[in-house]
Amino acid sequence: MxxxxxxxxxxxxxxxxxxxxxxxxxxxxxxxxAAAIMTLVGFSAFGWxxxxxxxxxxxxxxxxxxxxxxxxxxxxxxxxxxxxxxLIALLPLISVIWTVLVNGIPGLTFDFLFYSMNGVTGQxxxxxxxxxxxxxxxxxxxxxxxxxxxxxxxLISVPVGLLAAVYLVEYSEGGRLAKAITFFVDVMxxxxxxxxxxxxxAFFAVVFGPGTKTGIVAAxxxxxxxxxxxxxxxxxxxxxxxxELREASYALGVRKWRTITKVVIPTAISGIASGVTLAxxxxxxxxxxxxxxxGFATSINFNVFSGWMASLPTFIYTQIITPTSxxxxxxxxxxxxxxxxxxxxxxxxxxxxxxxIARFFAPxxxx
Amino acid sequence: xxxxxxxxxxxxxxxxxxxxxxxxxxxEARSVTxxxxxxxxxxxxxxxxxxxxxxxxxxxxxEGQVLLDGDDLYGAGVDPVTVRSQIxxxxxxxxxxxxxxxxxxxxxxxKLNNKRISRAExxxxxxxxxxxxxxxxxxxDRLDKPGSGLSGGQxxxxxxxxxxxxxxxxxxxxEPCSALDPISTLAVEDLIDELKDNYTVVIVTHNMQQAARxxxxxxxxxxxxxxxxxxxxxxxxxxxxxxxxxxxxTEDYVSGRFG
Numbered sequence: 001m002x003x004x005x006x007x008x009x010x011x012x013x014x015x016x017x018x019x020x021x022x023x024x025x026x027x028x029x030x031x032x033x034a035a036a037i038m039t040l041v042g043f044s045a046f047g048w049x050x051x052x053x054x055x056x057x058x059x060x061x062x063x064x065x066x067x068x069x070x071x072x073x074x075x076x077x078x079x080x081x082x083x084x085x086x087l088i089a090l091l092p093l094i095s096v097i098w099t100v101l102v103n104g105i106p107g108l109t110f111d112f113l114f115y116s117m118n119g120v121t122g123q124x125x126x127x128x129x130x131x132x133x134x135x136x137x138x139x140x141x142x143x144x145x146x147x148x149x150x151x152x153x154x155l156i157s158v159p160v161g162l163l164a165a166v167y168l169v170e171y172s173e174g175g176r177l178a179k180a181i182t183f184f185v186d187v188m189x190x191x192x193x194x195x196x197x198x199x200x201x202a203f204f205a206v207v208f209g210p211g212t213k214t215g216i217v218a219a220x221x222x223x224x225x226x227x228x229x230x231x232x233x234x235x236x237x238x239x240x241x242x243x244e245l246r247e248a249s250y251a252l253g254v255r256k257w258r259t260i261t262k263v264v265i266p267t268a269i270s271g272i273a274s275g276v277t278l279a280x281x282x283x284x285x286x287x288x289x290x291x292x293x294x295g296f297a298t299s300i301n302f303n304v305f306s307g308w309m310a311s312l313p314t315f316i317y318t319q320i321i322t323p324t325s326x327x328x329x330x331x332x333x334x335x336x337x338x339x340x341x342x343x344x345x346x347x348x349x350x351x352x353x354x355x356x357i358a359r360f361f362a363p364x365x366x367x
Numbered sequence: 368x369x370x371x372x373x374x375x376x377x378x379x380x381x382x383x384x385x386x387x388x389x390x391x392x393x394x395e396a397r398s399v400t401x402x403x404x405x406x407x408x409x410x411x412x413x414x415x416x417x418x419x420x421x422x423x424x425x426x427x428x429x430e431g432q433v434l435l436d437g438d439d440l441y442g443a444g445v446d447p448v449t450v451r452s453q454i455x456x457x458x459x460x461x462x463x464x465x466x467x468x469x470x471x472x473x474x475x476x477x478k479l480n481n482k483r484i485s486r487a488e489x490x491x492x493x494x495x496x497x498x499x500x501x502x503x504x505x506x507x508d509r510l511d512k513p514g515s516g517l518s519g520g521q522x523x524x525x526x527x528x529x530x531x532x533x534x535x536x537x538x539x540x541x542e543p544c545s546a547l548d549p550i551s552t553l554a555v556e557d558l559i560d561e562l563k564d565n566y567t568v569v570i571v572t573h574n575m576q577q578a579a580r581x582x583x584x585x586x587x588x589x590x591x592x593x594x595x596x597x598x599x600x601x602x603x604x605x606x607x608x609x610x611x612x613x614x615x616x617t618e619d620y621v622s623g624r625f626g
Contacts, residue, residue, distance in 0.1 A: 173425050244462040247423060248526070252476035252533055253452025262479045266466045363465035363515065 018067055023060060030055035053084060097344070104341025107135065107334040113342075116141035117310075118299035122325030129328035137324070137331075139339050141300040142315035145215065146346075148304050149294065149311060150284050152219035153226055158276055160223075161230025168231070169238040170260055188228040196224040197289030215304030218294035218311070222283045229282060233275025237268040270361035277354035281347045287313035312343045369396045369567050370436040370453075370536040372417060377431035378596075379412055379421065387413050388596035390431075392586060394537075399559060399568045401578035401605065404588035405620070409597025410571050413588070414539050417569065418454035419447040435536065452476075454537040455530035460546050461522030463514035463529070470510040472525055473497060476533035492532055500528035501558050520551020527558060531566070538562060540570040544577065556581050575621055579609050587617045 034052035038044065057080040065073035120137035127133040164181065172178030200221035204212040241264050249259040265272070295308035296318045319336040323329035372394040379387040387409035394400050402410040415421040416429050419440060433440040440450050463472045473493045477484055484492070493510065497503040502524045506517070514525055523543060530538055540559070544552040559581045562568050572578050578585050586602040601608060601617045612618045619625050 242462070244458060244460060245464060247420065247456075247458065248462045248464070248529075249475070249479060250423060251418065251420060251451055251456035251458075252479065252529065253448050253455075254476070254479040255448055258479050258481070263464060263466075267464070363513065 016068055018064060022063065026056055026059045026063065027052075030059055056080070057084070100337065100341050100344055103334075103337035105338075107338030108341055111136070112138040112335070112338055113143070114138060114140050116298065116300045117315075117324070120298070120324060122327070125323070125325035125328050125331040128331045129325070135331045135334055137335060139312065139315055139335070139342060141297060142310040142312045142339065143342070144300055144302060145294070145297070145309035146284060146311040146313075148302070149215050149218045149222060149290065149309060150280055152216060152304055153222035153283060154276070154280055156219060156223040157226035157230050157279070161227045161276075161279075162234055162272070164227075164231045165234035165238055166260060166265075168235050170256070170264070185228045185231050188224070189232070191224070193221075193225055193286050194288040194292070197221045197292040199224060200289065200293050213293060213295045213308055214306055215294050215301070215309040218290045218309065219304060221289035221293045222286060225283050225286065225289070226279045229279040230276055233279070234268075234272050237271035237275065238264060240271075241267045267363065270358040270363075273361055274354035274358040277350055277357060281350040281354070284347060284350065285313055285343055287317055290314050291317065312339050312346070315339050316343070369565060371396045372537065372567065372569075373432075373434040373437075374417075375432040375434070377413070377416065377429060377433065379409065379416055379429050380427070381424070382426040385596040387416075388598050390599045392599060392602055394567060394569060395584075396436075396567050397563055397565070398584065399563045399570065399582045401582035401585045402569070402571045402588060403573075403575060403578050403585060403620070404597070404600075405590070405625075406573070407593070407597075408588040408590045410586075410588045411541050413597070414541055414569060414571050415456075417537070417539055418451050418456055420451070420456060422447060452533055453535050454539060455533060455535035456539045456541065457523070457526050457530055457543050459542040461519055461526050463517070463522050463525050465513065465515050467514060468511045469506050469514045469517070469525060472514040473528050473532050475529055496528040496532040497525075499531050499562075500524045501554060501561075502528055518551070520547045520554055523547060523551065523555060524558065527555070527562075531562070535566070537567040537569065540568065542571050542573060545573060552577070575609075579605060585609070587612075587614075587620060589616055589620070 030052045034048050034055055035043075037051060038048045057077065060080065061073050061077045064076045115136070115138035117137045118141070124133065124136050128135045164185075168178050168181060172181075197218075200217045201212075203220065204217045245263055245267060246259055249263045250256075254262075290311050291314055294311065294314075296314045297308040297310045301307045301309050316336045316339045319332040319339070323332035325331065372392075374390055374392045374394075377387065377390045378385060390413060402414060404410050412421060417433060417440075421427040421429070429441060431441075435450075435453065439445070463469075464475060467475060470493050471478065473496050474484075474489055477489070477492070494503060494507075497506060502521060505521060506525075514522065517525060523546075527538075527543075544555050547555065556577065559568055559570065563583075570578075570581065582605045584603065585605040585608040587600045587608060588597050589600045590597045601612060601614045603613075608617060609621050612621065
């Protein structure tokens with residue numbers, strides 16, 4: 001808007017401003033200068049990037065201070081710092097995704113998705129490593145195990161978490177019990193996941209005898225981790241439902257429990273559903289509690305109530321720690337990377353699902 | 368339909384704090400009664416005690432009697448839900464249910480209580496209620512659209528339609544026009560004038576012209592100072608209150624000398 005068609009001459013109001021292309025010139029200068037310095041002291045890509053960023057910040061701030069004055073210079077410096085922090089936060093994420101993609105895509109085949117590790121021995125991997133046969137064995141049993149255990153964990157934690165949140169928001173009136181529940185939920189959020197696993201093991205050892213390792217034990221361990229997240233997110237969502245809606249419902253002669261089930265929860269359902277999905281995404285990658293509760297199976301098991309079960313994280317763990325063929329760990333590593341890629345895709349899909357659910361359930365607007 | 372309300376020696380407390388003291392008032396059936404007074408004088412609080420909505424606030428309680436055609440609302444064994452289905456309420460800010468369509472908003476009182484109702488009956492009820500709230504012409508082609516898409520004044524009339532759909536005896540209105548523009552206010556006031564043929568209407572308002580326009584009787588509430596309970600100062604015909612008040616403070620208030 002500053003450069004309108006009619007004002008070709010320099011406006012007095014825009015005096016002392018740097019031209020729009022200044023940052024790009026400074027970037028180019030900083031990159032070239034950093035490259036020159038780095039060749040003198042020994043080149044490395046990482047050092048080049050860091051040095052260029054520092055030179056750019058100093059250069060732009062300095063030029064701005066000289067031409068535009070102190071206030072603009074401070075603004076430029078703050079912009080550089082904010083943007084730099086953003087890049088630093090983003091770098092690990094991009095790096096992780098890139099590494100997993102590069103290492104995981106070769107192993108991610110159709111057979112990999114729909115075969116288990118049942119009967120795959122070191123001989124197959126030796127042959128694969130020698131280039132005589134393709135890498136066999138897959139992750140099907142682990143996908144089944146992950147989905148089933150997460151499903152059961154969700155079935156346990158959603159009712160408990162939802163009802164606890166309803167109690168806290170609608171019924172407790174800030175009493176001592178509510179304060180205690182809130183405190184212990186906060187404590188539970190901080191429980192190390194291995195402790196949750198050990199709790200589930202101990203619990204089932206007391207009820208069904210020691211050594212019970214099944215999918216449901218893992219589901220209980222996961223639900224211990226999920227419940228506090230579900231309670232917290234549901235509580236937040238119920239609290240932001242305006243009190244006026246509750247009063248409107250009461251004023252129509254509607255009972256409290258009906259008001260909660262028909263007005264309050266439907267109004268908050270999009271937030272609750274996405275909170276639950278994010279809680280699932282949080283526990284789907286848990287390794288330690290599953291290792292101690294469900295063991296690590298190599299064959300397909302659809303029954304969570306009997307026998308060991310695999311999951312994607314434990315699959316990755318066992319493939320790396322104890323390769324199928326100890327002398328040729330490469331095929332196992334390839335399977336582990338492919339499983340890791342699958343796990344990331346699964347978590348991303350869950351996050352996407354949370355957004356879709358939130359949009360789908362959100363109160364409709366429009367005329 | 369439409370019943371009389373008799374209040375006898377009513378005190379309202381929030382915990383230990385006495386918010387309203389010694390109110391005795393008779394609200395006739397099929398009439399419009401306005402409560403006026405400065406902010407914080409307890410008129411809204413008192414209004415809420417007429418259908419036990421104050422119980423939603425933790426620690427709120429009353430002493431005294433509120434009789435609906437002779438039956439005590441606070442008698443032993445009286446279910447507040449029964450009370451509220453007979454005495455409806457419209458709030459200061461329009462609050463249609465955001466998850467429901469216009470049609471479902473009108474039917475909310477029926478549907479939320481899981482009463483069985485046939486399609487034909489519900490269609491008739493929706494039309495009757497929306498006509499009763501002077502909203503039918505404006506929304507009849509978009510009944511399945513969300514209620515939150517309406518303008519503020521339309522939303523408020525939707526809330527009134529929702530309140531009359533449960534066929535109450537009495538309708539309480541807590542500053543129903545304070546969030547509306549003058550045109551919407553006029554629409555709601557016209558509606559109040561029609562409602563009094565079938566319902567007992569009690570309205571709290573900060574707008575004295577509004578009280579003068581819509582009501583037959585007016586009650587003036589006041590407080591002596593912050594921390595003191597609100598009291599009913601004067602209650603009589605609206606013309607009396609505005610033209611020939613008995614109390615000095617009423618005259619000061621309605622003539623704009625304070626408040």
